Amino acid sequence: MGRMIGILVVSLAVVLGVNWFLDSYIDQYVVRVINMCGISIILAVSLNVINGLCGQFSLGHAGFMAIGAYVSAWFTTTLRYFDEAQAKYVAIEPMFSSQWGFVPALIVGGIAAAIAGAVVGIPTLRLKGDYLAIATLGFGEIVTIMITNFETIGGANGLPGLPAYSNTFWIFAFVVIVVMFSWYLQRSTFGRALIAIRENELAAEVMGISASRMKVMAFIYGAFFAGIAGGLLGHLLQTISPATFNFMKSIEVVVMLVLGGLGSMTGAIVGAIVLTALPEALRDVESEIGLVGVRMVAYALVLILLMIFRPQGIFGQKELSLKLLGRLIPGRKSGNAGGEE
Amino acid sequence: MTSLLATEDLTIRFGGLTAVDGFCLKVHEGELFGLIGPNGAGKTTVFNMLTGVYLPSEGTVHCDGRLVNGMNPVQVARLGVSRTFQNIRLFDELSVLENAMTGAHQHSKINLFDSLFRTPRHYREEKRQRDIAYRLLEFMGLEDRAGLAAKQLPYGHRRKLEIARALATEPKLICLDEPAAGMNTGEKAELSALIRKIRDELKVTVLLIEHDMKLVMGICERIQVLDYGKTIALGTPKEIQNDPKVIEAYLGGE
Numbered sequence: 133m134g135r136m137i138g139i140l141v142v143s144l145a146v147v148l149g150v151n152w153f154l155d156s157y158i159d160q161y162v163v164r165v166i167n168m169c170g171i172s173i174i175l176a177v178s179l180n181v182i183n184g185l186c187g188q189f190s191l192g193h194a195g196f197m198a199i200g201a202y203v204s205a206w207f208t209t210t211l212r213y214f215d216e217a218q219a220k221y222v223a224i225e226p227m228f229s230s231q232w233g234f235v236p237a238l239i240v241g242g243i244a245a246a247i248a249g250a251v252v253g254i255p256t257l258r259l260k261g262d263y264l265a266i267a268t269l270g271f272g273e274i275v276t277i278m279i280t281n282f283e284t285i286g287g288a289n290g291l292p293g294l295p296a297y298s299n300t301f302w303i304f305a306f307v308v309i310v311v312m313f314s315w316y317l318q319r320s321t322f323g324r325a326l327i328a329i330r331e332n333e334l335a336a337e338v339m340g341i342s343a344s345r346m347k348v349m350a351f352i353y354g355a356f357f358a359g360i361a362g363g364l365l366g367h368l369l370q371t372i373s374p375a376t377f378n379f380m381k382s383i384e385v386v387v388m389l390v391l392g393g394l395g396s397m398t399g400a401i402v403g404a405i406v407l408t409a410l411p412e413a414l415r416d417v418e419s420e421i422g423l424v425g426v427r428m429v430a431y432a433l434v435l436i437l438l439m440i441f442r443p444q445g446i447f448g449q450k451e452l453s454l455k456l457l458g459r460l461i462p463g464r465k466s467g468n469a470g471g472e473e
Numbered sequence: 474m475t476s477l478l479a480t481e482d483l484t485i486r487f488g489g490l491t492a493v494d495g496f497c498l499k500v501h502e503g504e505l506f507g508l509i510g511p512n513g514a515g516k517t518t519v520f521n522m523l524t525g526v527y528l529p530s531e532g533t534v535h536c537d538g539r540l541v542n543g544m545n546p547v548q549v550a551r552l553g554v555s556r557t558f559q560n561i562r563l564f565d566e567l568s569v570l571e572n573a574m575t576g577a578h579q580h581s582k583i584n585l586f587d588s589l590f591r592t593p594r595h596y597r598e599e600k601r602q603r604d605i606a607y608r609l610l611e612f613m614g615l616e617d618r619a620g621l622a623a624k625q626l627p628y629g630h631r632r633k634l635e636i637a638r639a640l641a642t643e644p645k646l647i648c649l650d651e652p653a654a655g656m657n658t659g660e661k662a663e664l665s666a667l668i669r670k671i672r673d674e675l676k677v678t679v680l681l682i683e684h685d686m687k688l689v690m691g692i693c694e695r696i697q698v699l700d701y702g703k704t705i706a707l708g709t710p711k712e713i714q715n716d717p718k719v720i721e722a723y724l725g726g727e
Binding site: 449 | 505524526545546547549550551555556558562563564565566567571574575576578579581582588589590591592593595598599602638639641
């Protein structure tokens with residue numbers, strides 16, 4: 133535990149330093165892309181616990197994000213609604229009206245999303261594969277439709293005026309936390325139990341691992357951090373609408389995972405960075421050659437080529453480590469490479 | 474002698490097919506018991522009912538005096554019944570050591586927060602699981618392969634790893650489903666010795682399904698023969714060998 137606090141303190145200090153550096157010297161547009169990468173990392177790493185480790189194909193991540201975003205906004209933003217009796221708009225002052233309320237609001241958003249995760253997890257326990265994907269997709273749609281019909285939080289028009297509390301520091305502070313927790317989770321008895329369920333559910337149950345408990349745990353864990361990411365995104369964009377969290381957002385996160393290698397946390401991080409930064413990088417190329425739309429073609433091409441030549445993703449299920457890097461250098465054979473049989 | 478496992482009139486039907494019919498079994502504590510029968514006799518189905526995978530249509534299963542019917546596999550495992558599978562079901566992506574460690578998961582008393590915050594309890598639990606897993610890998614002769622991925626193991630070792638994993642749940646009764654299938658004579662002899670060691674040294678009662686007559690006759694104290702879902706004989710290896718019904722079932726009648 134002492135070591136964990138040490139890592140956390142050092143990482144947060146580094147993040148604070150980087151935040152200051154970016155704010156002072158780097159172009160705001162680049163900072164924006166970096167922040168979006170951070171949010172994508174939180175999403176991909178948290179979804180990796182559900183989809184990658186536990187093998188439960190979920191397409192509901194955007195739904196959890198939406199819950200986190202709207203619940204945290206509820207606490208930080210002045211809401212306006214039309215009062216019929218007075219025939220005018222009435223404003224509700226936010227509960228947390230200072231910057232200090234941001235993290236509590238995010239956490240409340242995360243908890244709300246985690247509760248939703250349990251609510252989705254329990255009834256869908258019996259579903260596997262495609263059926264689970266469809267059920268979670270349905271959940272995401274239900275969330276956006278409910279928000280669309282909820283006038284106090286802006287309905288279909290979206291909710292404007294979220295305070296700009298998100299910055300590089302807060303986003304990457306949560307990146308550090310989610311990466312650290314997920315790494316610790318993966319390398320614990322719970323991580324092994326999740327992988328056991330993915331590899332062979334019947335054998336896991338016979339070993340006394342309760343698949344239903346572990347699956348609900350994975351959903352709660354993933355949903356919590358998706359909720360946090362939603363809150364961070366909301367306070368970065370400052371305007372949220374149901375369309376921000378449509379099912380394409382869920383698909384996007386799944387694609388990040390698949391690109392990096394389903395089941396690999398470092399793969400998820402790389403996938404998140406590549407798929408967030410790539411369209412932005414291609415934007416420059418696009419304007420140079422003057423061919424609008426080429427960006428999305430290239431983006432799709434990257435995915436198609438990957439699926440042809442490396443269907444298991446960049447890292448497969450392996451984690452990026454110094455040992456692996458050493459093995460990639462030609463002419464060097466790592467001593468403890470397996471497969472001696 | 475007390476019976477650790479007792480079934481009474483155990484019957485299961487799949488649609489019109491009665492796979493197991495009125496099956497009675499009594500396995501005493503500390504016994505090495507064999508369950509044999511021709512292909513399709515319903516042996517694996519019996520295992521599936523004993524471990525909570527299938528719910529019997531009729532009859533009861535008692536383990537250690539407690540009713541097992543209606544329990545799910547997780548609850549049966551907690552009760553101290555563990556098993557291996559005829560078609561090996563390992564966790565391929567986990568290492569050999571981690572496979573064995575998953576067996577010890579059910580006795581862990583830590584919660585998720587212990588692991589996320591790396592509390593001392595987490596480290597104690599990891600050490601406990603690793604110790605159990607290493608001890609059993611050593612027992613099965615796999616300790617020098619602990620770091621390999623399970624999918625890299627050759628066939629015979631996969632069988633052994635599955636037994637090690639089942640033993641890591643610290644069961645009272647272990648059900649082995651054709652552990653010698655696909656092994657050569659040398660490997661079979663080694664396995665017989667291991668199965669005997671499981672009973673003698675670890676004090677685990679063994680219920681064995683096996684096709685290899687020599688192996689079953691060599692190590693089991695009592696044998697029950699199943700054919701078309703019905704028990705046709707029960708006794709010591711010697712009695713079974715000379716039972717005309719058994720000979721008929723295996724070699725065919727006139």
